[in-house]
Amino acid sequence: MGRTPRRRSQKERSAETSSRLMAATIDLLHDRGITRATTPDIARAAGVSRGALTHHFPTRETIITASIANMLHLVNEDMRRFGREFAESGGSSDEIVDYLWKVMSDRLFYVTMEYLPEARHNDEFKAQLVPVVREFHAGLDAIWTELAARTGADPEHTRNVMNATMCCIRGMIAQTVLRQDQDYYDGLLRFWKDQVRQQFPGKAGEAKGKSRKRAAL
Amino acid sequence: MGRTPRRRSQKERSAETSSRLMAATIDLLHDRGITRATTPDIARAAGVSRGALTHHFPTRETIITASIANMLHLVNEDMRRFGREFAESGGSSDEIVDYLWKVMSDRLFYVTMEYLPEARHNDEFKAQLVPVVREFHAGLDAIWTELAARTGADPEHTRNVMNATMCCIRGMIAQTVLRQDQDYYDGLLRFWKDQVRQQFPGKAGEAKGKSRKRAAL
DNA sequence: ACTTACAAACAATCAAGCCTGTTTTTGCAA
DNA sequence: TTGCAAAAACAGGCTTGATTGTTTGTAAGT
Numbered sequence: 001m002g003r004t005p006r007r008r009s010q011k012e013r014s015a016e017t018s019s020r021l022m023a024a025t026i027d028l029l030h031d032r033g034i035t036r037a038t039t040p041d042i043a044r045a046a047g048v049s050r051g052a053l054t055h056h057f058p059t060r061e062t063i064i065t066a067s068i069a070n071m072l073h074l075v076n077e078d079m080r081r082f083g084r085e086f087a088e089s090g091g092s093s094d095e096i097v098d099y100l101w102k103v104m105s106d107r108l109f110y111v112t113m114e115y116l117p118e119a120r121h122n123d124e125f126k127a128q129l130v131p132v133v134r135e136f137h138a139g140l141d142a143i144w145t146e147l148a149a150r151t152g153a154d155p156e157h158t159r160n161v162m163n164a165t166m167c168c169i170r171g172m173i174a175q176t177v178l179r180q181d182q183d184y185y186d187g188l189l190r191f192w193k194d195q196v197r198q199q200f201p202g203k204a205g206e207a208k209g210k211s212r213k214r215a216a217l
Numbered sequence: 218m219g220r221t222p223r224r225r226s227q228k229e230r231s232a233e234t235s236s237r238l239m240a241a242t243i244d245l246l247h248d249r250g251i252t253r254a255t256t257p258d259i260a261r262a263a264g265v266s267r268g269a270l271t272h273h274f275p276t277r278e279t280i281i282t283a284s285i286a287n288m289l290h291l292v293n294e295d296m297r298r299f300g301r302e303f304a305e306s307g308g309s310s311d312e313i314v315d316y317l318w319k320v321m322s323d324r325l326f327y328v329t330m331e332y333l334p335e336a337r338h339n340d341e342f343k344a345q346l347v348p349v350v351r352e353f354h355a356g357l358d359a360i361w362t363e364l365a366a367r368t369g370a371d372p373e374h375t376r377n378v379m380n381a382t383m384c385c386i387r388g389m390i391a392q393t394v395l396r397q398d399q400d401y402y403d404g405l406l407r408f409w410k411d412q413v414r415q416q417f418p419g420k421a422g423e424a425k426g427k428s429r430k431r432a433a434l
Numbered sequence: 435a436c437t438t439a440c441a442a443a444c445a446a447t448c449a450a451g452c453c454t455g456t457t458t459t460t461g462c463a464a
Numbered sequence: 465t466t467g468c469a470a471a472a473a474c475a476g477g478c479t480t481g482a483t484t485g486t487t488t489g490t491a492a493g494t
Contacts, residue, residue, distance in 0.1 A: 255449060257450095
């Protein structure tokens with residue numbers, strides 16, 4: 001009621017509308033797809049005028065690449081947080097796989113699938129994203145390197161396991177589009193965790209809850 | 218010169234132009250992406266008028282789904298051929314993985330990545346494709362089931378290996394969009410084949426050329 | 435005063451679907 | 465076999481609608 005938000009600085013106003021626009025862009029990318037995410041739609045979803053959008057992002061491509069980069073930065077932050085906690089708590093390989101599945105299937109890779117085709121055919125678009133994607137992979141690498149160091153596993157072998165894991169997760173999520181079958185994905189992820197676990201001896205390799213148990217449910 | 222192709226039957230004419238249009242559609246989907254594959258472009262690439270296109274395919278969505286279904290049918294045929302040859306020759310798991318990588322990375326999954334976003338947001342579009350995709354997976358299943366029967370491996374375990382393999386390949390190809398690094402993919406595929414080989418004892422599991430050798434090249 | 439943030443109307447482009455002709459093939463009857 | 469009408473294959477123009485980038489105008493902050 002008595003709310004009178006007088007005098008926000010321009011920097012604040014700008015940052016907030018930009019954030020809202022980028023969030024709305026990701027929402028639309030995920031919910032309606034990149035081809036249906038028009039600039040009027042984005043502005044409407046963000047609750048601002050299209051004029052405001054064009055002020056902050058001169059072209060459609062600009063707001064899309066900025067939104068994706070922003071999303072990846074946020075994911076990177078969360079991943080580094082997980083990396084620290086994982087290193088401190090000395091978690092198992094299962095936890096890594098579960099975490100990555102959660103991160104990737106919670107919009108990240110669905111949004112990625114929306115823009116990958118554009119990246120494949122638009123070099124400038126792609127060039128905007130390659131650096132942040134690299135940053136993402138650096139964060140990944142840190143987590144698995146920690147696991148390798150702790151378990152004494154071969155670093156190169158660990159990297160292969162990491163990359164195969166990421167590829168499996170990508171492929172699974174891609175498959176969800178045309179095949180909806182939760183049991184299938186649960187089972188496959190469980191299988192994969194079993195495989196990964198065998199690569200890391202000792203504590204990091206032994207699962208606490210034993211993922212097989214879930215099969216009995 | 219003296220070529221006078223008089224009186225092709227209507228069925229022939231229709232079949233040929235349809236084929237050319239569908240082939241051109243897949244070409245454009247792969248080369249320029251689904252958003253850039255406009256009906257004028259498709260007609261031009263096929264060497265027919267736009268009127269001919271609309272005659273055979275009333276809407277853009279129609280020609281795209283038909284083209285994809287057609288592509289999948291062709292792939293299915295080749296896969297069944299491979300399956301027969303594989304069963305007769307008693308090949309190794311390496312051969313399966315190599316074959317699947319070849320099939321998927323030779324346009325199939327790149328084209329798939331083009332239309333997956335549309336399938337995710339357009340139920341009718343998706344409904345047109347689910348049956349042929351199922352057919353594709355049935356062909357896959359036949360190959361691996363044969364391998365399992367021959368090696369005496371557990372069928373369910375084999376199915377997990379198959380699905381993980383397909384997911385891994387999908388994920389790798391998706392990654393190629395933003396990361397071009399042939400050595401990386403060669404190495405990862407080699408790693409994967411090593412892993413799969415260990416799941417199948419005996420002849421089917423032992424590679425002839427030993428994929429490690431390629432690492433020395 | 436001057437710059438930045440925002441609003442909204444405007445113009446140009448372009449693709450999809452439709453519709454109207456034209457040519458080729460086919461089925462049928464004289 | 466030939467003549468002819470109907471149907472299918474093909475060609476191309478037209479209309480509508482939507483979207484993008486631009487531009488002009490206004491309010492808020494520096």
